[in-house]
Amino acid sequence: MAQLPFTNDIRMLRFLMFEMTQGDLGDRVGVTRQTIAAIEQGKYSPSLEVAFRIAHVFNKPLEEVFRWQKDID
Amino acid sequence: MSFREKTHWAAFLALAFAFGWYFLAYPWAMVSTDAGVAAVAGMLVPVTIIIVAVMAATATFFAIRAPKEANLKEDERERSIHIRGTHLAYYPLVLGAWINMIAIFYRFSPGVYLNLLMATVVIAELVRVGSQLYYYRRGY
Numbered sequence: 001m002a003q004l005p006f007t008n009d010i011r012m013l014r015f016l017m018f019e020m021t022q023g024d025l026g027d028r029v030g031v032t033r034q035t036i037a038a039i040e041q042g043k044y045s046p047s048l049e050v051a052f053r054i055a056h057v058f059n060k061p062l063e064e065v066f067r068w069q070k071d072i073d
Numbered sequence: 074m075s076f077r078e079k080t081h082w083a084a085f086l087a088l089a090f091a092f093g094w095y096f097l098a099y100p101w102a103m104v105s106t107d108a109g110v111a112a113v114a115g116m117l118v119p120v121t122i123i124i125v126a127v128m129a130a131t132a133t134f135f136a137i138r139a140p141k142e143a144n145l146k147e148d149e150r151e152r153s154i155h156i157r158g159t160h161l162a163y164y165p166l167v168l169g170a171w172i173n174m175i176a177i178f179y180r181f182s183p184g185v186y187l188n189l190l191m192a193t194v195v196i197a198e199l200v201r202v203g204s205q206l207y208y209y210r211r212g213y
Contacts, residue, residue, distance in 0.1 A: 031150065033075075034075045034078075
């Protein structure tokens with residue numbers, strides 16, 4: 001599997017938001033718990049809509065949740 | 074493991090075992106006779122019953138255990154996995170169709186064409202479900 005060119009801080013943000021579970025986040029975003037787990041592990045690249053929805057749940061701008069890796073063009 | 078992944082495993086195993094039995098137990102010596110064609114129809118009945126029964130039992134069992142998950146709509150990742158699996162299954166399907174078309178020129182019996190067509194569909198279905206399981210596990 002090719003490594004995605006970005007990382008994310010969803011796990012940490014969930015923890016900071018009263019230890020929100022993957023299932024709770026999935027419910028609020030409209031995806032399954034497994035999809036949240038896949039995004040966290042960098043196994044799945046979410047659509048722009050889902051990425052924005054995740055950022056919206058944490059009340060953060062998109063770039064504070066997902067970060068482009070500097071060593072990748 | 075999600076509800077859909079579990080039902081995919083059930084489908085994959087049911088297909089593999091049911092059609093595995095079919096192709097091993099089919100009386101190949103009489104494939105070119107009318108009885109060979111009748112055998113295809115006769116053997117497809119238990120195969121279909123096995124697959125439908127396993128799928129229904131598995132879906133019911135896991136839906137009772139996790140009703141919330143069973144009622145969830147497919148999300149974008151699952152839709153994408155399904156599209157990829159269906160795309161991959163297209164190749165064995167087309168290959169099988171070509172083999173069937175070429176086989177017509179060799180004037181085989183209807184029993185041979187029936188089995189060839191069935192093998193094509195079964196292989197395509199196994200590739201579809203198998204690749205979807207692979208993507209569920211590995212991600213992409």
